[in-house]
Amino acid sequence: MAKIRISAYTDKISVKAGDTLSVMASAEGTDSVHAALVRLIHGDEHPDGPGFIEEKVASPVERDWPVRKQYVQKGNFLRVADPKGQLAVAGAVTLHAYIFPTMPNDGRQAILGRWSVDGTRGCALGIGASGRLEFWVGDGTAADSVTAEVPLIARVWYFVAASFDPATRTATIYQEPVINRYNSLLSKIVPYDYRSHVSQVLRVRPAHGPDTPFLIGGASDHNPSRGGFVSALYSGKIDRCGVQAAVLDRAALDAIRNGVRPPEAGFLAYWDTTEGYTDRGIGDEVRDTGPHALHAVGINRPVRCQTGWNWAGRNDCFRLAPKEFGGIEFHNDALTDCHWQPTLTLDIPADLKSGVYAVKLTAGDGQSAAEEYTTFFVRAATPRAPICLLMPTASYLAYANFQGAFDGAFLQSITAVTPVFAEVDIEVYKNDVEFGLSTYDTHNDGSGVCHSSYHRPLFNMRPKYRFTGVGGVWQFPADLSIVAWLEHMKYDYEILTDEDLHRDGVAALKPYSMVLNATHCEYYSEPMMDATEDYLAGGGRLLYLSGNGYYWVVGFRPDEPWVMEVRKLEAGSRAWQARAGEHYLASTGERSGLWRHRNRAPQKLVGTGFSSEGMDGSVPYRRMPDGYHRSVSWIFAGVEGEVFGDFGLAGGGAAGIEIDRYDLAQGTPPHARILASSEPFTDNYPLVQEDIMFMTPGLGGTQHPWVRADMTYFTTPEHGAVFSASSIAWGSALPCHKFDNSVSRIMKNVVDAFLKPGLLPGSEFDAK
Amino acid sequence: MSAFIQSNKAAAEGPSLIGRRRLLPRLRSHGGALWRRWRYPFTRRTPLLIETAYNPKTLAAEKEIVDKRPLYWIAGLLVLLVVPPVFGDNSFLSAATVFAIYAAINIVWMLMIGTAGIFSLATLAVVGAAAYTVSYISIHTGLPWWGMIAVSPLVGLLFGVLIAIPAIRLEGFYYALLTVGIADLCREFVLQTQALGAASYGLYGADTYVPKGISERGGLLLSFYAAFVVMLAALALYRMVNGQRLGLLLRTAPEGQEAFAAALGINYRAARIQVFLISSAALGAIGGFYATYFKGASPALFTMDSLLLLLAMIVIGGIGTAEGAVVGTLIVVLFDRVFIGLGPVRLIIIAMIMFGTVLFLRRGLFGIAPQFRAWRDKRRSERRALRTGEGDDIMPEDATQIADKQAIYTQRFDKQLREELKKLVTDELIAEHRRTDGGRRSDALERILTFFRRAEVAGKYAILAEKPFAAYRIVALSGKRGMPPRLVDDQVFATQEEAQHGVFLKRIRDLLDS
């Protein structure tokens, strides 16, 4: 029997009663899947915990559904809307563009044109198999081309063009560098002669297919099983480009190269990639400022706000000099939306309790059994419970479909363990990372991945999934341990996601007495930061159960909340680093990087901020002298001894994985108390990079006092308070010993106290 | 063995200087100037395959003629065309004419052997049959010389059909034997047939293209030029058949893979026969020309010694190339006809060249260059292997091939670090790794682990959870997207911790083995 594979995703990540959720599935080896609605309670299958727990919920979706294989169009390109076929030029034509190729030796890549790969029809400017600029012409039966003399050099700006004169069938290629002191990898001291001008009489004249789209960064293709798709995907940046229904001579092209608008004779289109910038960034539309306004739209979120051919280095943001930021970056493996057809839809019933749910899809049995969980979160239509568990969906996106354990050389040095893969990881990797990458990965050309989306199957959102890098649960499946604890303790809680927090702001949190955030809330947008700050300032109570939270500045576009954008800048624990001048989010216009470097270190919100990470083992906490003060000692009621938390499903301790510390210099509230701190870590927990001013030896856990997790507590206005565990491993310690343990007891003490409105316990002991 | 000695010496003295002086003139790219690329009419072919690339040592854009053979051909043919008439005496000139005719025969024969893969030794027999037939017709009907040349391909074709039939059934050696027999039969036939000049050892009196009354030198010159044209025609035919559809067809189905070719829908046998018949017709035409040159035909065409001489030419030049056929012919004709003063010794010299070629060269004289390159590469990799054994440092000649020079340093650094770390490995250290999973470790163990963890991805060990919490295996990563990790061995570990230790043991073993 053929091997069955099911992959699926949902159109929404957070729903409430009355919403309709669509499940998009693709399957191989079966034409039918069985669906069931399940409530997820616990994920981690570690034998020391309760194991995987799900509860089936009766639902009309529970039946067999027909499925088929659905394909994925990967790669960035721009599609030009040209309903009248004005770009199907039959006569003389010139195509021109500024390019900054990043992988010129990666086979055929289309830069711009109306080119059908399967039909060898049309014409386009591209890069050939030899890494040289080419101009392709096809009449539907035969193709011909002219090739530039010298190969293209990666990461250097060029102005390139090709013209075709049908009278003589002469094609001419134009290639000139436009390197300045700032814009390219190499400077003018390198003795390359980048220029090339070649003309050749071709054997065919272009004939345009009626349906071939005009594309920038790819070419139209077709195969019988898949239908139409786009191939010959380009990697690199493209700045302003255009089409002229005339043969532009050398002088005319020289003028365009110098930034002059193309001449009126034969002017067909000119995509001015710098048009449309606002203070809040830019969208996917690329405007044609030519006579026909044939605007283009980016697929899979081409990266905008990138430095252009004329970036002069003085201005580091498109907001200061938009005309210098015409670069649009294309990657042949980018993916922000699979655009699959829905397999089934689910109307969220009014009586469905807020919680973590999944549509579970199954097929086959025995050896060939396959399953897929499409996780989503149901929030309350009208909040009633006092407790809110905030699911850090932005951070889930950041890690979505992480591939670094396969090809990131850095990974084992960080984790200090050998990665552990499951069959599914290998399957996905073998299929050329078919469902895209995480923001911890690099594209095929080595550039960092700055967009991540939930409109694609995400295997790190499967409840049993174990994170390859550490061989344990990470984020969502680990967060289920907090869900299981709330269930076990029979607390009345409701779920919110980052998406709700981002959209609704403090209003989303306001109804709740307290908010618990999960094990790793690392990625935060400005509205999310603001909402948390306002909630706490207005008497809100927060249990910060993460390590390395409130760390990266991210952005979402209101029209596409499923895509998150981040730029990793010069500091922080970062998998890649954005190029100079490319530090601002296209989604919002904000500077990305660390919140700490925008003067909003996590310490200002929750008292602690990132201090170290390591995955070789976790440690217990030791109570600090301040923890015995009567104003806070109630937190430890029922906890015996000075050392606690020497257990856990993540590394065998409650403090570990990623940890945070108290730091007045970063804005820890001055009245914050350190209740307990972690026992010493190994040297595989080094001090975070942003704390290092000079490189010195002795930055590891056995030698540096800053490598520690601080459990802190402080009050905020209007009877608000923040309890910070400051460790990712905290959540995974909760289910140990059947939830009867010191970590669980501390959590219960804090939650019970936070449930009572008004004065907090211990507040009577505040005499000076 | 000599490679080993040399390399040891080099190691002792430190690396020797490398780098080659530029021998050919530097051809710069067109730069900013327009390069109008010209094509042969009605084709996509541009004259000479010119490729401009950046010289990695200077980054200068340099033009290079990728396929220099057309230049060599033109130069070689010019020399052949000019030297005999200008510098040669009459006997040299007639030797040159014989050379051109034999070269033409060999080029066509190369099509049969090399392209069609049919080992016919009746080549001269076809030439002879055509020569005899047209001579006979000319003598008896007064057929003019151009008529003789016109008829001769038909004779060649007919003869070709006759000897092609057994080729369908017989393979290789037996077929070759049969064709030798046919040639000998022809010889006996003409020697015993009065009408074919049995008495006069040859049939003479046919028409010739050499006009009456022309001077002796003039006649010789004309004959030479005519023979040269025949050779050029043979070359053109070779190029047409071998370089175009038929040749391509046969190259996609090399010998021994006929079944595979048939599966692809390639009619291999028909293509072979087609090439064989075309070649036979061409041999017939050469026979016609031969008859108009010698005014008849001689039984010598059918003799064993002629055949052996022809075989020597082909063997020396190497089977499968036109240039091999021409140069092989040149060498043999030089010894046989020009260095005639050497006496019978020259035949021994030819035999020795032939034996030398067979013994030492895989594909004749024109196989020397690729054979040398293969030998050099093999020697290089042997030396590299030896160096790796000695100490992992990259050889200067290899360093030039590495684009990222940092890799050279990293390799040296890692080698020194490995030596240092090897000294730390003890049984106690291995036991400590087992004991301290998840806890604090000694500085020595951490040093070793830190080195292991930062290794490059390709070949790095990882763990596959075949059944989580039950069965773990060790895999090695590819470092290339789309290429899954491979299982390293058949060890199965019950827990992740045991697998982690298993990986450690493997890495320790690799360290100690390095």
Ligand SMILES: [Fe+2]
């Ligand atoms: Fe993180």
